[in-house]
Amino acid sequence: MTPQASQQLIAVLELRWRIFANSLRTVRGRLELASRIFIGVIFVVGGLGGAVALGGAAWFLTSEGNVEWLGTLLWPVFLFWQLFPVLATAFTENIDSSSLLRFPLSYWSYFLIRLAYGSLDPATTVASLWLLGITVGLGVARPKLLPFTVVVLLTFAMVNLLLARMIFAWLERWLAQRRTREILGVVFFLFILGAQIIGPLITLYGHTSKPETTMLGQEVFNAQRPLPPGLAAAALADIVQGQPWASLISLLLLGLYGLGFFLLLNFRLRAQYRGENLSESVARKVTRAEAKTLQRAWNVPGLSAPIAAVFEKELRYLSRSGPMLFTLIVPMFMLLVFRSSGRNQGVFAHAPELTFPLGAAYALLLLTNLCYNNFGSDGSGVQFFFASPVHFRQIMVGKNLAHSCVFVLEVILVWLGTSLLYRPASIEVTLATVVCLLFVLPIDLAAGNLFSIYSPNRIEAGVFGRQRASLTTVLASFVIRGALFGVGAVVLWLSRHYAGSWIIILIFSLLVGLAFTSYVFVLDYIDGIALRQRENLISQLSR
Amino acid sequence: MDSVTISTENLTRRFGELVAVEDVKLRVSSGQFFGFLGPNGAGKSTTIKMLTGLLAPTAGRIQILGLDLIENLVEVKSQIGVVPEGMALFGRLTGSEYLNFVGRMYGLDRDTAARRAAELLEFMQLADQPKTLVTDYSHGMQKKLALAAAVIHGPKVLFLDEPFEGVDAIAAGTLKAMLQRMIARGATVFLTSHVLEIVERLCSHVGIIHRGRLVAQGSLEELRAGVEARIASLPVAAAPGEKLTLEQIFLSTVGGSRSGAQELSWLS
Numbered sequence A: 001m002t003p004q005a006s007q008q009l010i011a012v013l014e015l016r017w018r019i020f021a022n023s024l025r026t027v028r029g030r031l032e033l034a035s036r037i038f039i040g041v042i043f044v045v046g047g048l049g050g051a052v053a054l055g056g057a058a059w060f061l062t063s064e065g066n067v068e069w070l071g072t073l074l075w076p077v078f079l080f081w082q083l084f085p086v087l088a089t090a091f092t093e094n095i096d097s098s099s100l101l102r103f104p105l106s107y108w109s110y111f112l113i114r115l116a117y118g119s120l121d122p123a124t125t126v127a128s129l130w131l132l133g134i135t136v137g138l139g140v141a142r143p144k145l146l147p148f149t150v151v152v153l154l155t156f157a158m159v160n161l162l163l164a165r166m167i168f169a170w171l172e173r174w175l176a177q178r179r180t181r182e183i184l185g186v187v188f189f190l191f192i193l194g195a196q197i198i199g200p201l202i203t204l205y206g207h208t209s210k211p212e213t214t215m216l217g218q219e220v221f222n223a224q225r226p227l228p229p230g231l232a233a234a235a236l237a238d239i240v241q242g243q244p245w246a247s248l249i250s251l252l253l254l255g256l257y258g259l260g261f262f263l264l265l266n267f268r269l270r271a272q273y274r275g276e277n278l279s280e281s282v283a284r285k286v287t288r289a290e291a292k293t294l295q296r297a298w299n300v301p302g303l304s305a306p307i308a309a310v311f312e313k314e315l316r317y318l319s320r321s322g323p324m325l326f327t328l329i330v331p332m333f334m335l336l337v338f339r340s341s342g343r344n345q346g347v348f349a350h351a352p353e354l355t356f357p358l359g360a361a362y363a364l365l366l367l368t369n370l371c372y373n374n375f376g377s378d379g380s381g382v383q384f385f386f387a388s389p390v391h392f393r394q395i396m397v398g399k400n401l402a403h404s405c406v407f408v409l410e411v412i413l414v415w416l417g418t419s420l421l422y423r424p425a426s427i428e429v430t431l432a433t434v435v436c437l438l439f440v441l442p443i444d445l446a447a448g449n450l451f452s453i454y455s456p457n458r459i460e461a462g463v464f465g466r467q468r469a470s471l472t473t474v475l476a477s478f479v480i481r482g483a484l485f486g487v488g489a490v491v492l493w494l495s496r497h498y499a500g501s502w503i504i505i506l507i508f509s510l511l512v513g514l515a516f517t518s519y520v521f522v523l524d525y526i527d528g529i530a531l532r533q534r535e536n537l538i539s540q541l542s543r
Numbered sequence B: 001m002d003s004v005t006i007s008t009e010n011l012t013r014r015f016g017e018l019v020a021v022e023d024v025k026l027r028v029s030s031g032q033f034f035g036f037l038g039p040n041g042a043g044k045s046t047t048i049k050m051l052t053g054l055l056a057p058t059a060g061r062i063q064i065l066g067l068d069l070i071e072n073l074v075e076v077k078s079q080i081g082v083v084p085e086g087m088a089l090f091g092r093l094t095g096s097e098y099l100n101f102v103g104r105m106y107g108l109d110r111d112t113a114a115r116r117a118a119e120l121l122e123f124m125q126l127a128d129q130p131k132t133l134v135t136d137y138s139h140g141m142q143k144k145l146a147l148a149a150a151v152i153h154g155p156k157v158l159f160l161d162e163p164f165e166g167v168d169a170i171a172a173g174t175l176k177a178m179l180q181r182m183i184a185r186g187a188t189v190f191l192t193s194h195v196l197e198i199v200e201r202l203c204s205h206v207g208i209i210h211r212g213r214l215v216a217q218g219s220l221e222e223l224r225a226g227v228e229a230r231i232a233s234l235p236v237a238a239a240p241g242e243k244l245t246l247e248q249i250f251l252s253t254v255g256g257s258r259s260g261a262q263e264l265s266w267l268s
Helices: A003-023 A027-063 A067-087 A107-118 A122-141 A143-176 A178-195 A198-206 A210-224 A228-240 A244-273 A288-292 A305-319 A322-328 A330-341 A346-366 A376-387 A392-421 A427-454 A471-499 A502-542 B044-051 B073-077 B095-105 B110-123 B139-151 B169-184 B196-202 B220-229 B246-254
Strands: B004-015 B018-024 B027-029 B033-037 B059-064 B080-083 B157-161 B188-192 B205-210 B213-219
Touching: A003 A027, A003 A107, A027 A067, A027 A122, A027 A471, A067 A122, A067 A143, A067 A210, A067 A228, A107 A143, A107 A244, A122 A143, A143 A178, A143 A228, A143 A244, A228 A244, A305 A392, A305 B095, A330 A346, A330 A392, A346 A392, A346 A427, A346 A471, A376 A502, A376 B080, A392 A427, A392 A502, A427 A471, A427 A502, A471 A502, B004 B044, B004 B188, B018 B044, B027 B188, B027 B205, B033 B044, B033 B196, B044 B059, B044 B157, B044 B188, B080 B139, B095 B110, B095 B139, B110 B139, B139 B157, B139 B169, B157 B169, B169 B188, B169 B196, B196 B246, B205 B220, B205 B246, B213 B220, B213 B246, B220 B246
Parallel strands: B018 B213, B033 B188, B033 B205, B080 B157, B157 B188
Antiparallel strands: B004 B018, B004 B027, B004 B059, B205 B213
């Protein structure tokens, strides 16, 4: 690295530090730090706990001579590393490259900065701790092989890091434009349809004769072997079993994966570095007659003009935010994860009864960015709301209605997904879940409205991994939803033990009344609150 | 006597220890094209934000069209149009969608909003890109769209914060044409600008704010006469027989000078 490049990297680090230090001047910044520390502690505990568990498992497998099972330890690490940042963008840090490109930054400095940001996110930290645990476990079991273990697991870590960055970079690219977004959507749904084969396969082989099950297990084992976790596990297993050449070949293939991911990431970042424009600007050519066609606003019966206008604007925004749309299809993905986790065993014996309420609750969690930061994507446009002759409560109602529609659509999709993947949830569970949501949603929206005004965060609607609410808001939303669903769970538990499922509908009806009253109560005060907070709101969103 | 459209009494805004605007007493009559000038950081944007309800004053009163702004916030807002700093656009709508949205927010019915949006896009020469998102508009196009949005409901008063900043001559011509139409139909225009030539050509009246205080206010002729009275202290004097330009009036009023350039050690 040239001295100039090192200086630039140091300058970026100092910049990050200064931004962080300056943010502590405000109460909001200090709250954000407290939230960050709290979340950091949770991740560190998870990371250390996982490291101990995986380390112990690695030691056990190696000591017992079952090294071929090491892959079962590396796959969870791999999946967590790759999926967590995509499924939980609220905790993901990504860089806005456009702010760096105006400086005389060499391409490799730019590349390193992008990579360095990736290595600071929670998934990388936790997964690295887990790998460290595995390294220690293997090192204790086979001290002589520790250097080679370190090399293999470092390569594995590098492959993961490059793959995660590459996925982010390409997802951002594909989600940025309508055509590629639509193609990605089709691919995702094909994946969902394809994944449904898992169920019939398990049914087919799960209850049949032992040799066939073993054969399927062997096929799965063979299929995963050429993939990065399989190769890393093979490299470790082979060296333990005294086959250094086979081990080296696996390590080499793992390195080739790393090289492949590096090249794909490099290709993407080069395009960014050259200054590509990932906007929707490639608009279809229109004829003069089309251009002359009068375009009217939506006619939404029952809504006043301003509320209808905000409702329409919110849904248009959402439909043009690829990353947000991507987040909204994640519940379907989670259903698949549930589905492939087990069938007719343990808690999954009651799958539809559990999956539908859990899926619906998860769908609500994913609306955090929308509901708890509902001016985030408006940017400086928020000034218009204050300049227009409209009460703030009307704006909030328009936004809340749009977000509620999205949520209802999500819940319907989850119900359909549950029905397709398992069987339809019972009428009692469906009704209980719906009524529970009717209790949770108004309070959640009311809380979201308050947080949106008190703790706004500007969101870049067109980019992936940078559209997060403040961590304080995310934590608060978790606490509020935890409390709300806690109430729901208690009522459900009471009803199951003392009366039967129908009673909860009655109790929830009372709670629903209370929830709507709370929503209206907050709405009544929202105009005054918004006016008092307008300076903060405008300055936070307009910068 | 002209009716007063915009008036303020003791308008003051503090940010902690900093007094951004102090004791400002503005008078803008109906039908005036009023240019609000001042050096960077003088308090222009803070004043216009207070006049449009985007910022609460620390002290003082604001009356727009005879109505107290604080007490009649919604009513006043329905009669004014605003192009604030940063333009307040919604980037992920198309121009037409944005204008329809704004029209509906100002209470226009769907047909009227659609018709006016189409006319405005045509007038502003934005109609040939109906599918382009606002975020992909050039800066000049965004300025034109922001002005179109500010006038879609036919306001009686227009507040424009730096409408000509970063705009090329062609776009500036379109903006000026629109503003002159507004004045012709009896509206009042209140704008801040750094482009003194444009202000001089467009505005009938000018106010100059310096370090938060309103240091001059009146028609161009009145200000010129005031400055000529103390011509001796003028940093940039006009040639004999020539009228003082607004730039000279401005520099004289705020005490600025273009002379006295300092040496930069690394640029000498």
